[in-house]
Amino acid sequence: MLKPMSVVRQAIVADAGDEMDGAMAEGAAAGPAKDRVKAGRKVLPIVEGVVLVAALLAPLVLQDYLTVFATRVIILALFALSFDLVWGYAGIMSFGQALFFGSAGYGVALLARDLDITNILLVLPAGTLIGLTFALLLGGFLLLGRHPSSVIFVSLGTLTGSYAADRLARGWYYLGGQNGIPSIAPMTLGGYEFTEGPAFYYLVLGILVVVYLLCRFLVRSQFGLALAGLRENEQRIAFFGYKAQHLKAIIFTVGGGVAGLAGSLYAFHEGFVWPNMVGVVVSTQVVLYVLFGGSGTLIGAVIGAVIVEGVSFWLSDNYRDIWPIILGLLLLLVILFRPLGLISFVLGERERVGSFGAGQKETRDAP
Amino acid sequence: MANAFVAAFEILSFGAIIVLIVLGLGIIASMMGIFNFAQGEFVLLGAYVTYLAYAKGLPIWAGMVAAPFLVGGLGFVLEALIIRRFYAAPIVAMLGTYALGLIIRESVRGLIGGFYLTVPEPIGGSIDIGAMHISAWRFTIIVITLLVMGGCYLLLSRTSFGLRVRATLENPSLARASGISTPLIYGATFAFGAALAGLAGALIVPVFSLFADLGLRFLIQGFVAVMVGGVGSFIGPVAGAGVIGTLSAALPWVMAPVVADVLVFVLAIVFIKFRPQGLIAGKGV
Numbered sequence: 001m002l003k004p005m006s007v008v009r010q011a012i013v014a015d016a017g018d019e020m021d022g023a024m025a026e027g028a029a030a031g032p033a034k035d036r037v038k039a040g041r042k043v044l045p046i047v048e049g050v051v052l053v054a055a056l057l058a059p060l061v062l063q064d065y066l067t068v069f070a071t072r073v074i075i076l077a078l079f080a081l082s083f084d085l086v087w088g089y090a091g092i093m094s095f096g097q098a099l100f101f102g103s104a105g106y107g108v109a110l111l112a113r114d115l116d117i118t119n120i121l122l123v124l125p126a127g128t129l130i131g132l133t134f135a136l137l138l139g140g141f142l143l144l145g146r147h148p149s150s151v152i153f154v155s156l157g158t159l160t161g162s163y164a165a166d167r168l169a170r171g172w173y174y175l176g177g178q179n180g181i182p183s184i185a186p187m188t189l190g191g192y193e194f195t196e197g198p199a200f201y202y203l204v205l206g207i208l209v210v211v212y213l214l215c216r217f218l219v220r221s222q223f224g225l226a227l228a229g230l231r232e233n234e235q236r237i238a239f240f241g242y243k244a245q246h247l248k249a250i251i252f253t254v255g256g257g258v259a260g261l262a263g264s265l266y267a268f269h270e271g272f273v274w275p276n277m278v279g280v281v282v283s284t285q286v287v288l289y290v291l292f293g294g295s296g297t298l299i300g301a302v303i304g305a306v307i308v309e310g311v312s313f314w315l316s317d318n319y320r321d322i323w324p325i326i327l328g329l330l331l332l333l334v335i336l337f338r339p340l341g342l343i344s345f346v347l348g349e350r351e352r353v354g355s356f357g358a359g360q361k362e363t364r365d366a367p
Numbered sequence: 368m369a370n371a372f373v374a375a376f377e378i379l380s381f382g383a384i385i386v387l388i389v390l391g392l393g394i395i396a397s398m399m400g401i402f403n404f405a406q407g408e409f410v411l412l413g414a415y416v417t418y419l420a421y422a423k424g425l426p427i428w429a430g431m432v433a434a435p436f437l438v439g440g441l442g443f444v445l446e447a448l449i450i451r452r453f454y455a456a457p458i459v460a461m462l463g464t465y466a467l468g469l470i471i472r473e474s475v476r477g478l479i480g481g482f483y484l485t486v487p488e489p490i491g492g493s494i495d496i497g498a499m500h501i502s503a504w505r506f507t508i509i510v511i512t513l514l515v516m517g518g519c520y521l522l523l524s525r526t527s528f529g530l531r532v533r534a535t536l537e538n539p540s541l542a543r544a545s546g547i548s549t550p551l552i553y554g555a556t557f558a559f560g561a562a563l564a565g566l567a568g569a570l571i572v573p574v575f576s577l578f579a580d581l582g583l584r585f586l587i588q589g590f591v592a593v594m595v596g597g598v599g600s601f602i603g604p605v606a607g608a609g610v611i612g613t614l615s616a617a618l619p620w621v622m623a624p625v626v627a628d629v630l631v632f633v634l635a636i637v638f639i640k641f642r643p644q645g646l647i648a649g650k651g652v
Contacts, residue, residue, distance in 0.1 A: 093458050093461070141640065142640070145640065147643065149640075149643070150643065151457065151458055152402060152457060152594075152598075153594070153639060153640075153643065155458065155461065156402070156590050156591070156594060157636050157639075157640075159587060159590070160587060160590075160591055160632050160635070160636055161632075161636070163587045163632065164628070164629045164632040164633065167625065167628045167629055168625060168628075168629050170625075171623075171624070171625025171628070172625065280583075280587070284465065287462065287465075291462065321473075321476075321477050322473075322477065324469060324472075324473035324476075325469075325470055325473045325474055325477070327469065328466050328467070328468075328469035328470035328473060329466075329470060331462075331465075331466040331469070332449070332463060332466040332467065332470070335459060335462055335463050335466060336449070336452060336463070339459070
C-alpha cells in the first residue's frame with residue numbers, strides 16, 4: 001500500500017522540483033500504481049499519486065499570483081485534513097475547527113508582533129502546540145466525563161466555542177479588535193525570509209505531505225481501526241474494552257494540533273489574522289471541503305479543499321454573488337445523493353472501509 | 368428608579384425577542400429531533416417579506432401578517448422535498464439544513480445587496496409612564512410574544528392536533544398504528560416552526576433593520592437556549608430562551624459587553640455539560 005507513495009517520495013527527493021524530472025516522477029508513480037490496480041484493484045494510491053504529482057508541478061505551470069493562491073489552498077487542505085481526522089475517522093462533529101486554526105494564527109501573530117519571534121523552527125511548533133492545547137481543553141471538557149456526551153452536544157459545543165472566540169477576538173483590543181493583526185513579519189529560517197511564492201509553496205507542500213503520511217500511518221494503525229469502529233458503532237467499540245471517550249479526546253487533540261499548524265502557516269502566508277479566522281464562517285468552510293471531497297478518506301479532504309477553493313476562485317471574477325448559492329446547492333446535492341463525497345465516484349465503499357486491515361499488513365512489508 | 372425601570376424593560380423586551388425566535392426552533396428540535404440550521408434564514412425571510420410589503424407601499428402590518436403564512440408554506444414544501452430524508456441522522460440534518468440556510472441567505476443577500484434596510488415601526492412613538500418613556504413597538508413585541516407563547520401552549524396541549532403531534536413525538540410507530548399520518552404531522556410541525564420564525568422575523572425587523580446576516584445572529588443563541596432549556600418539551604426551550612435572553616441582555620449592564628457575550632455562552636455550555644437534560648427534563652408539552 002505504501003509502496004507507490006514511497007516511490008514518489010523518493011522521486012521528489014531526487015528531483016527537487018525540476019520540470020523534466022517532475023515528468024519522470026509521474027512515470028515512476030504511474031508504473032507500480034498500475035500494477036497495483038491489476039493485483040488488488042486499489043484506486044486510492046493512484047488518486048494520491050496523481051494529486052501529489054499535480055501539486056508538485058503546479059508552480060511550474062502557474063503564474064506567480066496563482067502560485068500564491070495555490071499555497072493558500074494547500075494550507076487549507078492541511079486544515080481540511082485536521083477536520084477529516086476528527087469527523088471522517090472518529091465521527092466527532094466539530095463545528096468549531098476554526099477555533100484551533102485561528103487561535104494558533106493569532107498566537108504566532110502575537111509572537112511575531114510582540115516578541116519578534118519569526119523563526120520557522122519556533123513558530124510552527126508553537127502554533128501546533130497552541131492548537132493542541134486548545135483542542136485538549138475544549139475536547140477534554142466536551143468529550144470526557146461521567147456520561148458520554150451526545151453528538152448534538154459536541155457539535156453545538158464546538159460551534160459555540162468558535163462563535164464565542166470570534167466575539168472575543170472582535171472585542172479585545174490587544175488582539176486588534178475588528179481589524180485583527182495586520183502586517184505580520186515573514187517567517188525566517190536563519191537569514192532566509194519566506195515570502196509568498198514558489199519557496200513558500202514547496203515548504204507548505206512538504207509539510208502537507210509529511211502530515212498526510214503521518215495521518216495515513218495513524219489511521220491505518222490499530223488506533224485508526226478503533227477510531228473507524230467508533231464512527232460506525234460506538235457502543236460496540238466500548239464493549240470491546242476500548243475507552244471510547246479517551247480515543248475521541250486523543251484524536252480531537254491531534255486534529256486540533258494539525259489545525260494549529262495550518263493556522264500558523266496561514267497567518268504567515270497571508271501576513272495578517274482577523275476575527276473571522278476563529279469564527280463560524282471558517283469552521284463551516286472546512287466542513288464543506290471535507291463533505292465535498294469525501295469524508296473518511298484523507299485524500300478526499302485534500303481534493304475537496306482544492307475543488308471548492310479552485311472553483312470559487314475561478315467563478316469569483318464574474319459570478320461572485322451567486323457562487324455561495326451554487327455552493328449551497330451543490331452541498332445539498334452531495335449530502336442527499338453522494339454522502340461520501342466526490343471521491344466516491346472513483347473509490348468503492350469497500351476500499352474506503354476495508355482498507356484498514358489489509359493496509360496494515362502491507363505497511364509492514366513496505367521498505 | 369427610572370433608570371432601573373428602563374433597564375428592566377430593555378432586558379424584558381430582548382428576552383421576549385429571543386423567546387419568539389426560539390419558539391419555532393424549539394418546537395422543531397423537540398418534536399422532530401432536528402436542529403434546524405436554516406431557522407435563522409426563516410427569520411430572515413419573514414423580515415424580508417415585511418420589507419417587501421413596505422417597499423411596495425402596502426401597510427407594514429399586512430406584511431407582518433403575510434410573513435408567517437408564506438414562510439410556513441415554504442417550510443412545508445422544504446420538509447416534503449428535503450428535510451424528510453434527514454430524520455434518521457441528526458448530524459446529516461444539521462449539514463443539510465445548513466446548506467439550505469446558505470442558499471436562502473445568499474439569495475436574499477443577492478436581492479437586497481449588502482445594505483442595512485430599515486423598516487419603520489407600525490406602531491411608533493413611546494408609551495409614557497410618568498417621566499419614563501418606553502418604546503411602544505417593543506412593548507407590542509412583548510405582548511405578542513406572550514400571546515403567541517400562550518397560543519402555542521394551548522395548541523399543543525389542548526387541541527387534537529397537539530395530541531397527534533405529541534403522540535408522533537413519543538412513539539411514532541404506535542402513532543402510525545393508531546391511524547395518525549406521521550409524515551403529515553411532521554410536515555405540519557415543521558411548517559408551524561417555520562411560520563413562527565417568519566413571524567419573529569417580521570416583528571423584529573423594525574428593531575434590528577434588514578440585513579442578510581440577521582438570522583445568523585440569533586441562530587447560535589437559539590441553539591444554546593434550546594439545549595439549556597431541554598430538548599423534548601415545549602416549555603423547556605421557552606424557559607431556556609428566557610434565561611439566555613435575560614442573561615445576554617442583563618450582563619452587559621454590569622460588565623464589559625464583550626466579556627458578557629462570551630460569558631453567557633461559557634456558562635450555558637458548562638450548564639449543559641453537567642445537566643444534559645436541561646432545565647426542564649422530560650417529553651410532552
